[in-house]
Amino acid sequence: MKVASWNVNSLKVRLPQLLDWLADRQPDVVCLQETKVEDSVFPHAEIEAAGYAVAFSGQKTYNGVAMLSRHGLADVVCGNPLFPDPQKRLIAATVGDLRIVCAYVPNGQEVGSDKYDYKLAWLEALERWLAEMLAAHPRLIVTGDFNIAPDDRDVHNPKAWEGKILCSTPERAAFQRLLGLGLKDSFRLFEQPEKSFSWWDYRMLGFQKNLGLRIDHLLLSDALTPHCRASTIDREMRKRERPSDHAPVSAVIEG
DSSP, rough: EEEEEESSSSSHHHHHHHHHHHHOOOSSSSEEEOOOGGGGGHHHHHHHHOEEEEEEEOOOOSEEEEEETTTTEEEEESTTTTTTTSSSOOEEEEEEEEEEEEEEEOSSSTTTSSSHHHHHHHHHHHHHHHHHHHHHSSSEEEEEEOOOOGGEEEEHHHHHHSTTTOHHHHHHHHHHHHHHTTTTEEGGOOOSSSOOOOOEEGGTTTTTOOOOOEEEEHHHHHHHHGEEEEEEEEEGGGGGOOOOOOEEEEEEEOO
């Protein structure tokens, strides 16, 4: 099964790209972030016509998450029951024998800001919820835009980003605590090219110069890790006209 995640940075703008990508790559499950559309205008008919069941939780202009599946979706949950939050950042569902969580972790804006404190509190609540989830669902995948570059390999210029948002010590420590629950970063299960990133700023020719960060992740439970056959970043979509600033990431699970 191929499971993918993509911060589309506006489904209204990127829907044609998404439909082309679905037809070309044929993922089994796709988790989307920053859909930026209210539920009343979510393009479910177009996605269903492409062969995918879909569940979504959105709001106007900001945030928004969705899950697409060629194999149906069961037991859909929106939001973290341990962290009541008007921002639409989490959706979970069962696909076959997999429990999948799609997360859009807050950006945090700036270290020390109120939004940074919110990010750390949000991550702490996510950790507690995922601990419960793993106990009930040992075949668990947690994926999405984490807005955290886990270590210096995931940053184009570690010195320039040292201590900054997305790379600060408390953020990285929160990410490591998620792994400590019994999750593995699927990308690091394999030898990967140096300077592999999933996000590039639109400004200053960020993509063309590969001035990126790897902040989109697919985390696998210990039960799934031995069955992961590949974990990749699809840079081709970042080359499109009017692209998202993120590239899709995916992992292949067999067995």
